[in-house]
Amino acid sequence: MRFGDAWNSLRRAQKGKRGVSLYSRWVNRPLGRVFAAAAAAAGIGPNAVTAVSALATVAGLVVIAAVPVTIASGVGAAALLVVGFALDAADGQVARLTGASSRAGEWLDHVVDAGKMVGVHAAVLIGFTGSGRSGGPWLLLPLGYALVAVVLFVGLTLYSLLAPPSGPTPPPSTLRAVLLLPADYGILAVAFVLWGVPDLFIGVYAALLLATTGITALLARKWFRSLAGGSPASA
Template identity: 45%
Template sequence: MTAVAAPGAGETLVGTVRRLAGAQKGATGAPAWSRFVNRPLGRVLAALAFHAGLTPNAVTALSATWTASGIAILAVAPAGWVTGAVVTACLVLGYALDSADGQLARLRGGGSPAGEWLDHVVDSAKNSSVHLAVALALWRLADLHPGWLLVPLGFCVLAVVHFTVTLLNEALRARHGARTRAERTAERPGVLRSLLVAPTDYGVLCLVFVLLGAPAVFLGVYTALALATAAYLVLALRRWYREMEGLTR
């Protein structure tokens, strides 16, 4: 992780945000929400945390708290517009804080293996539990056919596979001397690609929960995201497998 230059005396919050933006990691492979919304929002939160004297692990804990709160509300509260708005707000803030912890680490001189480990633990928990919470929310709908519960359960499997394979790809690339994502930071993919892979973005999933007040609409959009993620993963797995084959040649 590349550290950001030390601040000057009396640096303002705006100055910290600008300094961090200048050392922002590249956008290689980033979907639209993560690239254009979540990362800039995380940058502001990282600067706020920096001036408040918080550590990256403390920000990770805040991210986990907000995300867990949103997932818990989704799992137990009646479906409705207010519930959807609260769940979305909690998840969006939790996701922004998830971006902020790494950016704060750069401001403070670089991250640690323990901090990266903690961040991945939180990510792995949220990626699966959010879909299990959707299953519980749908289960409480009296007029919904039980077969629809297979959608969030299948989406949960897709999310776990996607997250696990992404981490495994990076580990194998590093082991065999191939360029990792972190080493391709100078690349700047086009906006079109970011938009095409947007359905796979966790941030887009967070936004879908504002539709909880209209369960049929929510379920339709949620199912569409699941299908889009499945299609993306099928294509990506084939490409990644070929890449892994090439690592030993």
């Protein structure tokens, strides 16, 4: 399969935009589409793309946790995390394009995602300690963020499995896509460009945590009421 053919096929076979933040809609999915087309043209399967995504993410986390805090290390970590996230979007696109979807591949993708949700905040915790911020309040931020991220990830994953059949899908809301931005992993990944300016990064990190906590609470309430009442709710 040629790159151009794969690209055109993927453009016509994208997931719906409902419940997706603007970052994932305008940045992550298009970038993932480039990687997916390249992988398909090179004969690389979806599980291999998932593995490369995990490697890119781990490399970014190592930079955060083990490399001295500088502007360059922050930009490098952000780039690796952004690429890892885009490759995470690419593996599913490769699977759909090549007909190589499998339960094992979906399981692997979710396991890598779960590790990423915890690993990024563990890296921040280690990075804080290494840069001299080992006092109480600094430790609570990544610990709290990890908890919220896991609850959001598990809640969304289980709701997708347990939700009743849905009717016609409403059109996507731009306002909703904007409001979901703080909970998008891609926004957190981009925020690491500020890692080399610790005070500014901590302020942004804390703001994202606060916003994500609110979004998680609202979504959890909506999902619970949907499952309790047997009516579908958009994620």
